[in-house]
Amino acid sequence: MSEAAATPAAGRRRFIAPARADVDPMRFAHPVFAAFGAFDDVMVSADWPGVAALDQRLGVPGKRLVEQDEVLLADGLHYERRIAAGCIATRAQNWHDLFNALVWARYPAIKRALNARQCRDLDGEGSGGRTRAQAALTQFDETGVVVRVRDAAMLQAWNGHDWSALFLRWREDWSSGTIAVAAVFGHALMEQALLPSRLLVGKCLVVQGDDDAQAVEQVARAIVRGDVLNDPLELRPLPLMGIPGWHSDQDEAFYRNAEYFRPVREGRVYPGPHGASR
Known part of the structure; x- marks a missing residue:
C-alpha cells in the first residue's frame, strides 16, 4: 500500500493495532492465518523482527524489504514504483507492514500482478486523479x-x-x-x-x-x-x-x-x- 493510501478516508476512524505484547499467540490459530503457518515464528515471537532480518527470513525473490524512514522516502518515488524497482518500503515494528511482507512471501504472483497493474495505471494517470481501477x-x-x-x-x-x-x-x-x-x-x-x-x-x-x-x-x-x-x-x-x-x-x-x-x-x-x- 502506498504512503498516500495509508491515510484514512475522511470521517473514518483509523484502525489501531494492539501492541505486540498484547496479542495472544493462540490468535494465530484462527483460519485467517492458516496459510501463514510457515512463518509462525515471525508472528508469535516476543520481539519484533528487524526489517533486515525479516527480509532475510522471507527471501522474496527479486524484492528486498527496506526500512521505511526519512532517508528512504527522500528518493521521492511512489510506493508502487519503488516496489517495481525492487524495494518494498516496510515500517519497523508495525503489524500492517509485517503482514504485507508475509503476503509477499506467501502469494508473490498476486502481489507482483497488483504492482504491475498499479504502475501501469500510474503511467496512464491523467489530471483526473485516482482511477476506479x-x-x-x-x-x-x-x-x-x-x-x-x-x-x-x-x-x-x-x-x-x-x-x-x-x-x-x-x-x-x-x-x-x-x-x-x-x-x-x-x-x-x-x-x-x-x-x-x-x-x-x-x-x-x-x-x-x-x-x-x-x-x-x-x-x-x-x-x-x-x-x-x-x-x-x-x-x-x-x-x-x-x-x-x-x-x-x-x-x-x-x-x-x-x-x-x-x-x-x-x-x-x-x-x-x-x-x-x-
Missing part, C-alpha cells in the same frame, strides 16, 4: 480474499446476500470444500484479525474449480491481463466470521445481525466466477 487494486491488496467454488450455482445465494443459505444451509459444503477460502490475501484483514472481537469483511474474487493453488494462480493471471479489478464494484463482500468455524458464537442470533450480515443493495450485480480452465 486503482481503488479496486488497493481494496483487494488490503482486504482481498480468493474464494473457490465447485458449482457456480452456489453463487445465487451470495448474489442476493442470502447469508442463511450460504453459511447455515450449506454448512457442510464449507467443510467438504465445495466452497472454500482459497486464500486470505489482504494484509489489513490480517491486522484487524488480531482483535478477537473484530467482525471482518473480505472483498472477494471468485474462481470456479477444485484446487486452491490453481485458483490463486488464476487470479494472478486475470489481474495481469486486466480481466479483473477495474472497478471496486467487481469485488464481492463476504462476512468472514459467518464461515462455519470462523467465529465462536455462530448461533441463529449471530446471523441475524443485519449490521454485519447486510442485505444486498438494490441494483447491485456481481460478476460470475472465473473459470479455472481459462
Whole structure:
C-alpha cells in the first residue's frame, strides 16, 4: 500500500493495532492465518523482527524489504514504483507492514500482478486523479480474499446476500470444500484479525474449480491481463466470521445481525466466477 493510501478516508476512524505484547499467540490459530503457518515464528515471537532480518527470513525473490524512514522516502518515488524497482518500503515494528511482507512471501504472483497493474495505471494517470481501477487494486491488496467454488450455482445465494443459505444451509459444503477460502490475501484483514472481537469483511474474487493453488494462480493471471479489478464494484463482500468455524458464537442470533450480515443493495450485480480452465 502506498504512503498516500495509508491515510484514512475522511470521517473514518483509523484502525489501531494492539501492541505486540498484547496479542495472544493462540490468535494465530484462527483460519485467517492458516496459510501463514510457515512463518509462525515471525508472528508469535516476543520481539519484533528487524526489517533486515525479516527480509532475510522471507527471501522474496527479486524484492528486498527496506526500512521505511526519512532517508528512504527522500528518493521521492511512489510506493508502487519503488516496489517495481525492487524495494518494498516496510515500517519497523508495525503489524500492517509485517503482514504485507508475509503476503509477499506467501502469494508473490498476486502481489507482483497488483504492482504491475498499479504502475501501469500510474503511467496512464491523467489530471483526473485516482482511477476506479486503482481503488479496486488497493481494496483487494488490503482486504482481498480468493474464494473457490465447485458449482457456480452456489453463487445465487451470495448474489442476493442470502447469508442463511450460504453459511447455515450449506454448512457442510464449507467443510467438504465445495466452497472454500482459497486464500486470505489482504494484509489489513490480517491486522484487524488480531482483535478477537473484530467482525471482518473480505472483498472477494471468485474462481470456479477444485484446487486452491490453481485458483490463486488464476487470479494472478486475470489481474495481469486486466480481466479483473477495474472497478471496486467487481469485488464481492463476504462476512468472514459467518464461515462455519470462523467465529465462536455462530448461533441463529449471530446471523441475524443485519449490521454485519447486510442485505444486498438494490441494483447491485456481481460478476460470475472465473473459470479455472481459462
